[in-house]
Amino acid sequence: MRRPFVARDPERAVVERTITGVEPGGALLIGPAGIGKSRLADEVVTAAGRQGHHAMRVHASEAARELPLGALGPLLPAQPPKDVAAVLRALVPGHGRGLLFVDDVDLLDPMSAAAVHQIVANGLLDVVATVRAGVELPAFVTALMRTGRLERVDLGPLTAAGVAELVAAVLDGPVSSITVAHVQRLSAGNPLYVHELLTDAVESGALAVVDGLWHLRQLPAASPRLTDLLNARLRSTSRQERLALELLAIAGQLGLSQVYGLSDHDAVEGLERRGLITVRQDGRRTHAALAHPLYGEILRTTLPVSVRLRHSRTLADLWERTGARRREDLLRWAVWRLTGGGPVNAAWMTEAARLATLLRARVAVRERLARHAWQATGAAEAGLLLAAAQFDAGRSGDGYAVLDRIAATADTDEDRAGAALARAFYLGWGAGRLDEALATLERAGTVVTDPQWRAALTTQRSMLLAASGAPDDALALLEPVLGADGALTLQASAAGGLAYMLAGRFPEAIRLARRAHRLATSAERAHQDIGVLPGLAGLCVRVTTDAGHVADARRFGETVLRTAAGKGDAHGLAWITAGLASLELPAGDLEAARGHAIEAAAYFRQVSSPIGLGWVLAIGLLVAVHEGDPARAATIAAELAATRPEQRQVQLYHYEIDRALAWHETLTGDPERARHRLAARARHWWDRGALLPGVVLCNDLARLGGARQAAAILGDVPPGWPLGEAVAAFVRAMAGGDGPGLEAAARRFDELGFTVYAADAAAAAWAVKGSVRDVNRLAAAVAACTARCPGLRTPLLAAVDAEHRLTPREREIASLAAAGFSNRDIAERLTLSFRTVENHLARVYLKLGLHGRNELSGAPPRI
Numbered sequence: 001m002r003r004p005f006v007a008r009d010p011e012r013a014v015v016e017r018t019i020t021g022v023e024p025g026g027a028l029l030i031g032p033a034g035i036g037k038s039r040l041a042d043e044v045v046t047a048a049g050r051q052g053h054h055a056m057r058v059h060a061s062e063a064a065r066e067l068p069l070g071a072l073g074p075l076l077p078a079q080p081p082k083d084v085a086a087v088l089r090a091l092v093p094g095h096g097r098g099l100l101f102v103d104d105v106d107l108l109d110p111m112s113a114a115a116v117h118q119i120v121a122n123g124l125l126d127v128v129a130t131v132r133a134g135v136e137l138p139a140f141v142t143a144l145m146r147t148g149r150l151e152r153v154d155l156g157p158l159t160a161a162g163v164a165e166l167v168a169a170v171l172d173g174p175v176s177s178i179t180v181a182h183v184q185r186l187s188a189g190n191p192l193y194v195h196e197l198l199t200d201a202v203e204s205g206a207l208a209v210v211d212g213l214w215h216l217r218q219l220p221a222a223s224p225r226l227t228d229l230l231n232a233r234l235r236s237t238s239r240q241e242r243l244a245l246e247l248l249a250i251a252g253q254l255g256l257s258q259v260y261g262l263s264d265h266d267a268v269e270g271l272e273r274r275g276l277i278t279v280r281q282d283g284r285r286t287h288a289a290l291a292h293p294l295y296g297e298i299l300r301t302t303l304p305v306s307v308r309l310r311h312s313r314t315l316a317d318l319w320e321r322t323g324a325r326r327r328e329d330l331l332r333w334a335v336w337r338l339t340g341g342g343p344v345n346a347a348w349m350t351e352a353a354r355l356a357t358l359l360r361a362r363v364a365v366r367e368r369l370a371r372h373a374w375q376a377t378g379a380a381e382a383g384l385l386l387a388a389a390q391f392d393a394g395r396s397g398d399g400y401a402v403l404d405r406i407a408a409t410a411d412t413d414e415d416r417a418g419a420a421l422a423r424a425f426y427l428g429w430g431a432g433r434l435d436e437a438l439a440t441l442e443r444a445g446t447v448v449t450d451p452q453w454r455a456a457l458t459t460q461r462s463m464l465l466a467a468s469g470a471p472d473d474a475l476a477l478l479e480p481v482l483g484a485d486g487a488l489t490l491q492a493s494a495a496g497g498l499a500y501m502l503a504g505r506f507p508e509a510i511r512l513a514r515r516a517h518r519l520a521t522s523a524e525r526a527h528q529d530i531g532v533l534p535g536l537a538g539l540c541v542r543v544t545t546d547a548g549h550v551a552d553a554r555r556f557g558e559t560v561l562r563t564a565a566g567k568g569d570a571h572g573l574a575w576i577t578a579g580l581a582s583l584e585l586p587a588g589d590l591e592a593a594r595g596h597a598i599e600a601a602a603y604f605r606q607v608s609s610p611i612g613l614g615w616v617l618a619i620g621l622l623v624a625v626h627e628g629d630p631a632r633a634a635t636i637a638a639e640l641a642a643t644r645p646e647q648r649q650v651q652l653y654h655y656e657i658d659r660a661l662a663w664h665e666t667l668t669g670d671p672e673r674a675r676h677r678l679a680a681r682a683r684h685w686w687d688r689g690a691l692l693p694g695v696v697l698c699n700d701l702a703r704l705g706g707a708r709q710a711a712a713i714l715g716d717v718p719p720g721w722p723l724g725e726a727v728a729a730f731v732r733a734m735a736g737g738d739g740p741g742l743e744a745a746a747r748r749f750d751e752l753g754f755t756v757y758a759a760d761a762a763a764a765a766w767a768v769k770g771s772v773r774d775v776n777r778l779a780a781a782v783a784a785c786t787a788r789c790p791g792l793r794t795p796l797l798a799a800v801d802a803e804h805r806l807t808p809r810e811r812e813i814a815s816l817a818a819a820g821f822s823n824r825d826i827a828e829r830l831t832l833s834f835r836t837v838e839n840h841l842a843r844v845y846l847k848l849g850l851h852g853r854n855e856l857s858g859a860p861p862r863i
Contacts, residue, residue, distance in 0.1 A: 001199045004169035005043050007162030011153055015044050018151050019126035026120045026127040031155030034192030037130040038103050045101045053099040060107035071112040087115040098125040105129040106138055120149050157189025170198050174595040175214040177565035177573055186293050196226045211602045227298050240267035249299035250311050253289040313340030331355045334369050346376035353385045360569040363393045380406045380415035384422055391426050394608040417453035420444030421460055428464045432611050432648025437464055455481045459491045466499035467652040472689040474499040490519040494536055504691030506547040507720040513543045538575025545583045548722030550753030553583050574603035578616040585623055588755035588789030593623045614645045615653035618660035625663040628793035637664050655693035659700045666704055675706040682713050699727045703760050707734035730761050739768035759785035763796035814844045818856045
């Protein structure tokens with residue numbers, strides 16, 4: 001697999017600055033093995049060579065260190081120079097500028113080191129050198145750094161964003177966020193480890209393209225290549241040291257006193273000195289952990305089963321003796337106890353199963369813990385946790401069977417309500433069977449008398465009603481419970497945020513959605529039971545986007561995306577990536593929208609959510625149409641049809657499906673049918689009080705040529721909804737042929753971050769016509785918008801594009817003029833007459849609505 005060079009721009013800029021000054025300079029790259037020192041130096045040296053430097057490379061080594069000029073020898077004449085002065089004469093070019101790259105400068109033989117010292121100290125050549133972190137720097141290197149002749153550049157691990165960029169570049173395709181987070185955790189940002197992990201995972205089949213997305217289908221075993229790289233350090237350990245390493249590999253981290261109790265002081269201290277473990281202070285606790293995550297992977301993979309079982313039992317016994325100080329420790333205890341065997345505390349196991357669900361642990365772990373707890377206690381809580389794990393694993397039949405057994409034996413309001421709430425959730429959100437879900441809640445309401453649990457049943461009903469497109473009914477039910485305390489406040493806030501969003505009442509929607517997310521985050525930190533709200537962060541992204549705050553929604557979405565990926569939370573990732581896809585499409589980043597849609601679809605398939613899958617397929621279809629890709633659009637449309645959205649009663653995202661189908665019908669040559677579909681559905685939603693779908697569909701209807709129909713449907717937009725107000729202004733200006741109104745709408749869309757809508761509004765303003773100068777100015781505005789939306793295709797843009805496209809010759813001349821070439825220079829360069837160049841530029845200015853050459857550099861020419 002290829003090894004791309006990415007995510008090192010800041011460090012590269014520093015190195016390049018040192019070798020491009022007036023006088024030769026030097027840079028010393030310092031970092032651990034595999035961090036990319038040599039690769040960065042080589043990239044800089046190669047680029048300098050292309051720019052005319054006389055580039056030379058030296059790779060020092062232990063073997064060549066014993067030979068005089070062993071490192072520099074390949075650069076010298078066959079007859080070796082007898083002194084340093086002769087070496088310098090041989091290396092410094094007679095003309096031009098020379099650049100010397102010295103890899104592992106600490107391994108130079110004495111004579112080569114003396115030569116390099118003189119080269120840097122006297123400014124004879126530019127020098128880039130590398131040295132591994134932790135080794136003792138040669139005295140001459142320290143002296144050069146002290147005098148400022150050699151600038152130190154430290155290379156640390158890649159950031160999470162850098163790892164994501166590297167992974168995408170290596171695999172050359174979209175990669176799931178969970179996969180990137182897993183590679184980030186294992187590699188700890190080391191580029192060499194990233195590459196080796198990916199190579200081995202692809203070759204073993206652990207990493208493969210699933211539904212158009214690179215995804216870890218199973219956790220890979222330790223990489224053979226990395227095992228070879230790292231195992232030498234792990235092999236040279238004593239018996240007691242190996243014991244400490246193995247225990248830390250299973251435990252992740254242990255208190256230092258615990259490690260001392262299981263091994264011995266000398267072994268632990270020796271491991272820390274050699275950099276195999278780290279010891280750090282965390283408040284009043286001192287923790288020991290392996291120095292790199294890959295050490296743990298290698299140790300766990302090579303550990304005999306019998307040893308793993310023995311160590312797991314040892315750790316579980318230790319925790320029972322010392323007590324779990326943090327609640328996460330309880331989850332670790334449960335896994336160790338079930339792995340290693342021994343007596344089980346049933347109450348502890350139930351609590352561990354609940355904690356595993358709360359922390360979104362792997363489904364297999366959650367099911368194992370919950371099943372053991374339920375078998376041991378028969379408690380409804382444990383059964384509900386088991387059912388949740390089974391539903392999340394895609395085994396809904398098993399989940400419903402467990403819920404049936406709980407309902408049959410329930411003898412408290414808590415158990416009756418819990419079983420009903422879980423069944424209604426999975427019937428409604430999982431299968432889209434609204435009638436059955438509501439009937440389940442109504443039956444429970446006839447036997448549950450506790451006010452708190454009755455309020456919980458009411459809150460669930462309101463959420464489902466909102467999801468079915470009846471926000472007014474949902475809000476009427478919610479009013480009595482929105483002021484409740486505790487976990488119910490979270491559930492009610494989430495339901496209220498959804499209902500207010502659909503009603504177009506965005507100040508209330510944003511307030512409640514953000515409150516719900518804040519409460520959920522606080523509850524999670526406190527390890528309180530918050531119920532099943534995997535789509536809550538996605539809801540916040542949607543609410544903020546549809547309110548008209550694109551930048552805020554993107555910042556929030558990207559933050560929670562990283563958190564969900566780090567937890568391996570497929571449910572949360574599905575809704576968050578879907579929300580980001582729906583954001584980036586109108587914002588104009590079609591590539592990002594396509595990638596998020598592909599990823600979200602993969603997660604929704606994984607967690608068996610046809611409702612979510614239908615929504616994100618609709619987004620993917622919209623992206624394909626806006627990119628003018630009929631083949632991909634047809635493939636997505638076929639899969640969307642196979643999800644049978646018409647059979648689902650939970651219709652929260654049906655309007656997205658309707659608009660996607662309408663755009664696809666326009667692409668395939670039936671715009672009249674598309675407009676009819678949009679008008680009918682917009683009227684349906686508006687009449688039900690679901691103003692958000694109504695406004696969105698009217699916007700599409702106007703963009704596809706049905707502005708008068710849209711204006712007839714669109715009523716007053718609630719105050720405090722910037723996007724709704726912008727759409728209403730656009731639709732009415734479009735219906736009335738109001739050029740200035742359309743220009744104003746385009747500016748407003750652009751201010752809000754909806755660049756695609758801004759481009760269409762500017763194109764509509766251009767179509768109204770006016771003076772030649774106005775027409776060209778508007779065409780230039782369209783060009784400016786579409787330059788920020790690469791690949792965008794819409795019917796409104798097509799008309800402007802056809803009339804104002806620059807010819808290849810016009811574009812060539814415009815590009816040269818924008819770069820600062822005079823008309824005479826351009827004429828000589830292209831072998832044209834001076835008058836021809838002038839005429840071409842005059843047509844360019846007219847087409848782009850410019851007043852002359854000074855404005856040309858800021859106007860992106862339309863191709």
